[in-house]
Amino acid sequence: MPNYRFSVNGESRSVESRDPAQPLLYVLRNALGLTGAKFGCGEGQCGSCAVLLDGKVAYACLTPVSAVAGRTVTTIEGLGTALKPHPVQAAFIAEQAAQCGYCASGMVMKSVELLAANPKPTRDEVKAALAGHLCRCGTHERILRAVARAAGAAMPGGTGA
């Protein structure tokens, strides 16, 4: 079986895949046991499978494993843990920016990418950046506040709701 080696969350990993077209999402979730990236649509429409590929957001459901060989993947698990969260994760936790939380990992990954490129985004810039990430539960406002918090911006409206 063909073998693909790439870096995942700072570790070099090697996976076998019969099909070079197997999306990275299934490799992460099954072979590597990293279930933080979620399956939402498999079509690049919802953003719940987002990971960082060489620092840029990629939809793992559309990225063939063969295209990842030799590259660097960061998943939500690679950002931080609940005890030592990444600053963006810490902001999402502080804002309790999840209802069911299924969309959360994609939202966090995209926010990390955004803030790396634009540390002080406006609200509209955040919305534009997150436009490819859907939330069915209605957590949008909390997510916007979480990104604003991570950017060190003044919190519109406190943290109550």
Add this chain to the structure above:
Amino acid sequence: MSMHISRRNLLKAGGALVVSFAVPLPAFSQGANTFSGKTVDTGEVDGFFAVNQDGSVTLFCGKVDLGTGLRIAVPQMAAEELGIDVKRITLVEGDTDLTPDQGPTAGSSGVMRGGVQIRQAAATGPGVQPPCGSGLHARSPAELIAAEGEVRPRSGGAGITFGALLGNRHFGLKLDPKAKLKDSASYTVVGQSLPRPDVPGKITGRHLFMHDFKLPGMLHGRAIRPSSVGAKLIAVDESSIKEIPGARVVRIGDFLGVLAEDEWDCICAARALKANWSDENSLVGHQAVRDWMLAGPFEAEQSLVKKGDARGVLAGATQRVSAFYYWPPQSHASMGPSCAVADIRPGKATIWTASQATHRYRHAFARILELPPAAVRLIYLDGSGCYGMNGHEDAAADAVLLSRAANRPVRVQWMRADELGWDPKGPPQLLSLEGSLAADGSIDAWRTEMWLPRATANLPNIALLSPEAAGIKQVPGISFGLITQNGDPSYAVPNVDVSVHWLKHAPLRPSNIRAPGKVANMFAVESFTDELAALAASDPFKFRLRGLSDARGIEVLKRTAALIGWQARSGRSTSAIGRGIAYCHYKHNENYVAMAMEVEVVRASGRIHVRRVACAHDCGLVTTRMRCARKSKAISCRPCRAPCSKKCISIVRASPVPPGVAIRYSPSPMCRRFASNSFSGRTCRHGAAEKPHRRRYPPRLPTRSTTPAAHACAPRRSPANACGRRWRRATRSRCGGRACFQQRENASNSSAGTGLPAR
């Protein structure tokens, strides 16, 4: 990762999803089978609580956390009555072997009924017989109270901890419905905004969702569904997947599935498998649903509310208005398609599911598998939101049939097309409203006529797809919650007539979806109240206020008006910015909610932007403020697709009646509408739904719907096509190429009459 594996093994070994307050991960401090054999009797304190030797408490809750915070709220209620730190409570939820059957987590009953039942059990707890020599044993239960981790005399004096009190014993107490509850004025835990214990795990990718759960030796399965509802399987070409290692076909009657060791192989097999299905033409199509509903066949006519002589008064009225409203079928459209794992062995079934009704479906699966209910165990794991019965139970049934066939555990993950095509839908609703005004401008007659599918009486559960296809007998019928409530206004009207034409069928398999029926009914009733206000040349806020006598209703309405900065008006407005207000007393006996919005029509594009939303909500005693606010948004935002740029308050009451405290959560910057699920204002392709809308009555039904609903249609896809990508194309063509992409901002015609913004 090792943590994941050990958790899974524990789950496999028969443990439950135990969510503790330990950060970062749910801890399994209890041995896997510590609680096996415990009572699940709702009448026993031991059904709900176990005190561990260290004095910590395990709480067994039949209701589950669907993402709305029950996981913190119910432990708060229990902690309050037990007088222990909420951090010392570990919650087990929805496991049918360990938790009492408290009914499904539906109808907002998680805290209101489930939590209240648990609170009563907790209040009964201190009544346990104290050991001899403890200094308490001569006291009656009524003389004892739990506080600071101890049971003590109410009158003061030394107490002992629950751990010491119980030792290795069970409570052995019948739940006392009269056990004295703590005075809500003394609450220190209930009412606090405590953070949800599951959020850190969810934000760091380590929370165990249903979709993440695996068992050793587990196969991946996919059910293959036909291109039309009711199609029969004619032939399967198993050789079409022979290239895929380990892939195999399972066929039971018209149920077709594939299995493979590897998930991607399984998906490939599902896509590649060639099967011939009969071509059924059982769907009426979106545009025709309304005609179909008006045409019948009808099963019954029913009068729901009859007060005075509405028909008579309307017949003679001079000031009279009528309107017609339609609410289309809607998909639940959870972000993650449904998923389940089943391990079916001879004589025993274990099913991991995100069902909101594990206890109910334990019996359903027992019937399907012809096993005694005691041999069937359902264990709840978090799904991707739950807005009613979506595909969770159907995915579980797929996994059950496949696991039984393979004699191995099987995980079934629905694909996106499965979810939107086959999850049960919220039922369509048609309403015709007529009303008239008295000389003084008050409403003097009101008629609501509904066309609705009729739920089957005493249906144990909604029949599931794969058993039906496999020819396994299930009780036939349809069910979707109480969809007629709130069909009459909350305002004083002397002559009211609400009736329903019960349809024999529903166009697609229906189920309950958020506040079943009430969203459409409120949309109609409140829109129509605006029609009447306009007819009376009265300000919509004052018009409503005038009809209200309930002090709590008046309070929420007034606060909402104050929050939005309501400016009185009468008649039409030509401004591009408008305000609307609506009020609901849910089921006429639960929450009081009022909401106001300021929206703007961008004349150039016709798009509607929501600028501000204000909401006041009196839901009685609030357990977790933050949760309450979150949930009120979830409820208000989800089904009616209103945006979330709210200025939301909750009126928090310590007791049912005294005036509450308004909490302003957000000074709400001007905000463009979030169109449904996306940040961009662009329509989500998944959750997209047809806009509710209003037409003049008598209805002149359009031959071409202006508001197609993508998700009411079963996807057309070729038999070999289980893949979402191809489905989407196919569905587009079926929906006229635009359904899923309909811009929902282009709301309606619905407020032309009053100058009110569309909701």
